[in-house]
């Protein structure tokens with residue numbers, strides 16, 4: 001199947017290229033950014049002698065001439081303007097941005113006015129462990145945010161066993177590539193090197209995403225207290241969930257049962273780390289309890305399971321291919 005990557009000069013766009021080059025079923029037919037007029041090997045020198053393809057100035061009509069499915073690795077708002085056109089032209093769309101992840105009211109509260117309200121109802125939240133059946137027939141995938149991916153995979157198996165009158169705390173830490181390729185004061189080397197800090201405590205826009213998906217899947221209006229931190233790492237995300245159990249239960253049994261048939265979840269007996277999942281689509285999970293106090297630890301690669309490899313898993317499912325086809329499993333260790 002011929003596919004397009006729009007936003008190929010960014011971090012998640014580069015990861016999409018790297019995965020799709022080796023994919024047995026998908027063929028990269030179109031690559032674009034906001035200016036075009038460059039070869040992909042000059043855009044990403046790491047791709048010299050690997051792929052030789054022109055980068056176009058993104059244009060939906062041109063995409064429709066050569067591809068059946070498009071990956072949008074674009075900032076929010078820009079993504080929905082392309083998605084709208086591409087869907088009208090009959091393409092399937094995997095959107096890595098936040099544009100179709102939330103209910104309209106929540107989206108407009110945390111992001112901006114929605115420019116494609118018509119297609120929100122068609123979007124399926126692309127967390128395969130929980131929405132696989134809907135993904136199979138979707139034409140538009142709202143690929144989950146990186147923090148919600150790691151947080152939901154840790155939290156959801158325990159929702160039925162948690163005292164939902166008590167607070168749930170999520171302490172999350174991300175590598176700097178989570179902020180995209182454009183540097184800012186916060187991501188400047190001198191600011192982030194040898195440093196670590198929280199940002200947007202209880203206000204980050206991934207908090208309502210986690211809350212909304214728990215409500216949809218479990219029918220529970222839980223209190224999520226989410227605090228992200230920035231780490232001096234290029235890639236990687238570590239999420240710690242703290243909650244209160246209703247009863248003194250076997251937490252490992254629950255976790256193992258929840259994910260027993262899941263290709264890309266690994267349940268660890270020791271606390272998880274980001275290096276063991278870097279370069280892969282795995283989400284590694286570890287659980288412990290202290291009486292009724294619950295701790296679940298989750299590690300992903302923010303650029304892969306948090307974005308690009310999860311996007312390709314969703315594309316595999318939509319196309320009827322095996323979930324794992326062409327998906328990276330070997331971590332960048334050491």
Ligand SMILES: NC(=O)C1=CN([C@@H]2O[C@H](COP(=O)(O)OP(=O)(O)OC[C@H]3O[C@@H](n4cnc5c(N)ncnc54)[C@H](OP(=O)(O)O)[C@@H]3O)[C@@H](O)[C@H]2O)C=CC1
Nearest residue numbers: 007009010011012033034073074075076097178180181307
């Ligand atoms: N980084 C991460 O870990 C994660 C990112 N995401 C989401 O994925 C999306 C992409 O993120 P990321 O790769 O980090 O972002 P980057 O900032 O690294 O890249 C953005 C890309 O969008 C392109 N772009 C911007 N405006 C336009 C336009 N008008 N027309 C065509 N192309 C345009 C840029 O092209 P140009 O170079 O020409 O400006 C660039 O290729 C975002 O919505 C982000 O929130 C989701 C989960 C994790």
Ligand SMILES: CC(=O)N[C@@H](CCC(=O)OP(=O)(O)O)C(=O)O
Nearest residue numbers: 097098145146174175176178179
């Ligand atoms: C480290 C860092 O800055 N991470 C980003 C989240 C990643 C992301 O891209 O989020 P959306 O897809 O929802 O836009 C942030 O905190 O905004």
